[in-house]
Amino acid sequence: MTDFDPTNDNDLSRPGCEPGQAALQRFLDGEADWDTPDASAHRAACVACRDDLAFARSIRQLTPPPPPVNLGPLLLTAVVSDHRRRRFVRLAVAWAALAASVVIAVIAFRPSNNAHNQPNPEVVVAPKSNKAPTPEPPRPIGDSVAEARDAIVTLTKRTASETRDGSARLLVSPKLPDLPDTGDNLEPLADAGSGAAKSFEPVASSARRAVNFFLRPGEPPARQND
Amino acid sequence: MTADDASLVRRCLRGHPDAMRELIERFQAEVFGLCVRLLTHRQDAEDVTQETFLRVFRSLRRWDSGRPLRPWVLGIAVNRCRTWMAKRVRRPELADYLHETAARDDADDSVELVAEIRRALAGLRPEYQSVFILFHEQGRSYEEIADAHGRPVGTIKTWLHRTRLEVLTHLRRRGMVPALEPTEPPAARR
Numbered sequence: 001m002t003d004f005d006p007t008n009d010n011d012l013s014r015p016g017c018e019p020g021q022a023a024l025q026r027f028l029d030g031e032a033d034w035d036t037p038d039a040s041a042h043r044a045a046c047v048a049c050r051d052d053l054a055f056a057r058s059i060r061q062l063t064p065p066p067p068p069v070n071l072g073p074l075l076l077t078a079v080v081s082d083h084r085r086r087r088f089v090r091l092a093v094a095w096a097a098l099a100a101s102v103v104i105a106v107i108a109f110r111p112s113n114n115a116h117n118q119p120n121p122e123v124v125v126a127p128k129s130n131k132a133p134t135p136e137p138p139r140p141i142g143d144s145v146a147e148a149r150d151a152i153v154t155l156t157k158r159t160a161s162e163t164r165d166g167s168a169r170l171l172v173s174p175k176l177p178d179l180p181d182t183g184d185n186l187e188p189l190a191d192a193g194s195g196a197a198k199s200f201e202p203v204a205s206s207a208r209r210a211v212n213f214f215l216r217p218g219e220p221p222a223r224q225n226d
Numbered sequence: 227m228t229a230d231d232a233s234l235v236r237r238c239l240r241g242h243p244d245a246m247r248e249l250i251e252r253f254q255a256e257v258f259g260l261c262v263r264l265l266t267h268r269q270d271a272e273d274v275t276q277e278t279f280l281r282v283f284r285s286l287r288r289w290d291s292g293r294p295l296r297p298w299v300l301g302i303a304v305n306r307c308r309t310w311m312a313k314r315v316r317r318p319e320l321a322d323y324l325h326e327t328a329a330r331d332d333a334d335d336s337v338e339l340v341a342e343i344r345r346a347l348a349g350l351r352p353e354y355q356s357v358f359i360l361f362h363e364q365g366r367s368y369e370e371i372a373d374a375h376g377r378p379v380g381t382i383k384t385w386l387h388r389t390r391l392e393v394l395t396h397l398r399r400r401g402m403v404p405a406l407e408p409t410e411p412p413a414a415r416r
Contacts (some may be wrong), residue, residue, distance in 0.1 A: 028362075028390065055394050058339040062363045064259030071258060071272065075250045075279050080243060082280050087241070 017042065020049030028056050231295035235286050250279060253296065256364055257303045263359045264307040266348055274310050278303045297373035300366070304356045304374060311352055339397070346396035347389075354389040361386055 023039030043049045234252075237245030257278050261271035281302050289298055347355050353375060360366040360374065372379045 025387070051398070052394060055390075055397060058343060059362045059390075061340050062343065064255065064363050065262045067255050067258040068272065071275065072247070072251055072254055075254060075276055076243070076247050078276050079246055079250065079279055079283050083241060083246075083283060086284070
């Protein structure tokens with residue numbers, strides 16, 4: 001920032017009052033030779049600058065308020081007690097850190113003889129066997145073929161079911177009406193044969209009667225000449 | 227001055243009560259005066275003065291011994307006052323007593339114009355108030371005020387000039403500025 005110059009402060013200065021304002025600034029800054037003939041002549045003709053100087057003189061009457069008599073002892077008591085309290089806290093923290101360090105050191109460097117000489121009773125180690133693993137006897141060729149066949153069947157079934165499931169996802173599943181629970185469990189195919197037989201029973205009986213009708217031994221036609 | 231400050235601070239850091247007392251006595255009047263003017267309440271000023279000195283002694287290790295101690299202490303006081311004023315703004319019930327207090331303080335002033343200046347200052351920004359008070363009431367130099375606020379000297383001069391004009395505008399609005407002829411120059415400032 002450049003040095004302050006009140007005569008160049010366009011927001012605050014009055015045009016034509018530059019000598020008076022400069023002298024006022026020097027007066028407020030406490031300079032001994034604050035006044036000049038130009039400034040004095042300007043003030044003689046400018047009421048505003050005379051007011052400003054009167055204001056500046058009133059500013060010089062400002063005096064700081066005296067502190068209370070007991071303020072010093074009060075401040076000293078507060079400062080000393082705060083100093084002691086902070087020192088106590090620092091010492092307490094230091095002692096706590098030292099104690100923690102000692103405890104950690106004791107735990108870290110504690111001799112631990114039992115750990116190496118005695119086995120842990122909770123851990124049971126299985127003895128190692130020195131025998132080499134025996135190879136499996138060769139399997140008969142028939143078993144291998146049967147195993148391959150079962151694998152092929154399993155794969156085929158899985159592919160068929162996956163295809164069916166995929167196509168089923170494309171179709172809208174029908175919404176069946178809720179049937180009253182009669183307690184009968186529907187068995188899809190267990191009694192399908194008997195059901196179909198019952199369905200075709202009327203047809204079968206009709207066909208049987210028709211066949212019997214045609215196969216029935218006919219009575220001899222009546223003789224016309226008789 | 228700086229060597230004296232450094233010696234005093236060293237003794238304070240060692241915990242010597244005499245050094246603590248000396249530091250408090252050296253700065254308590256300025257800190258309290260600044261707090262009273264900025265906070266316009268004596269009880270608040272005492273509390274903030276105490277806060278300021280507690281902060282000063284807690285932060286003494288961070289003080290740069292190459293710089294003077296006074297602006298550093300005054301800077302802490304200014305910051306404490308600003309924090310206190312911000313708290314007061316956030317809690318309006320704390321500010322209710324201010325009008326009453328200001329009236330009581332004004333009654334103590336013998337010069338009505340000075341009381342009006344104080345009233346005008348109370349409506350300004352805290353940094354404007356502190357700059358004005360430090361310069362005109364406590365006689366601190368531009369450099370010390372700039373150091374206390376952590377701003378360049380040019381900024382401090384601008385703030386001070388604007389504060390004067392704000393106060394003067396307030397006084398003119400109230401019809402408080404008499405047209406007096408200058409008679410004698412003021413005593414030179416340090």
